[in-house]
Amino acid sequence: MSAYGPEHPRNLIPELCNQFYHLGWVTGTGGGISIKDGLKKSQCTPLFMLAYKERGAGAVIHTHSPHAVRCTLLYDKEFTITHQEMIKGIKDAKLGRFLRYDENLVVPIIENTPFERDLAGSLGEALRQYPGTSAVLVRRHGVYVWGDTWQQAKTMTECYDYLFEMAVEMKKLGLDPAFNPEAQNKPVN
Template sequence: MCNHTSETDALIHSTDPNHPANLICELCKLFYNNGWVTGTGGGISIREGDKIYLAPSGVQKERMKPENMFVMDNETQEYLRTPEVFKPSACTPLFLSAYKLRDAGACIHTHSQAAVMCTLLFDKVFRIANIEQIKAIPKVTEPGYLGFFDTLEIPIIENTAREEDLTDSLQEAIRQYPGTTAVLVRRHGIYVWGESVWKAKIYNEAIDYLLDIAVKMKQFGLDPAGEIGSEKKIQQLN
């Protein structure tokens, strides 16, 4: 599967820190430091123009280099560049789903502990409301962002033995929840996408904050989607 020449290497070598190959390395290291992509799990893909840049499988995220990247033609979905050693990420068809169904500019996959815990604490849909950080999440189906009093909903799909086998259920969740910018995978993690890599980063950070605080609310018997003032019952007990 080798397509590794000086010509194709030009696709991933750049002094521009905002070049997708450089950004993927930078963000993977950041996500590693956040505890979201421990081991070789998780990944990120960026779409720029007619090209899709993909992190490979089996590389420790904090040690990733531009030369490890796969580059794909967005229209034909054929690889323009493949590294000499590594295999494509099993996340690839799921990333492509976000590009196809949401016209995303980037897609992030993490194994965040907060994400995994929420898939154990919620049934089919994660819901949270009346938390300020919700205002960082887009409405998707209309211009603007969710408000403080809105309820954020993220569908939860069941995990499979092979990651690529999640594709159909992820696509179905995207269709059933046109306002979502993420899909949770039970006992596995989360996929988050956005119009650009920076939007995807913001959404991922905001959602992980909300997932984490939802876990803590559950520990105290609070409903993350409960009404304002419901916390007073807990306060009275203390």
């Protein structure tokens, strides 16, 4: 039996990675999670460190979700969706609150590089240009999501993944995920 509790990063990270594997978010060599533990951080890439320093994150999740990757192929510089219930699960750092379903959720998309460590510059720039974002998509690679706690990061990752999948399916049907139904002129009777 481990000397550490179930929520200690030594036990929690493998358990979360196991769950993420079964969700298809981490396969082969892809994906990971980093959790702040007191003053120390578990194994961090420079990309995780950016979220800790720039956003004061408590945890960072990186997935190779197929839904996220497909979104990076369907959008140019940013992913945008509105009027979806799961948007309410996303915290906007600039606003300091969770978004409403009828607000625009915008996630920047940065270009992939041959070596993951080389993404730090463009990820840092995305964090500066999008001060409210709690996620960054990487073209043909996946997504980084961070939250105040590991629980919040996990919940937001689930919400993002749902929204990425929804957007892909909407586009297949010829629907615009960024369309605001309330902005339409209502017919006069």
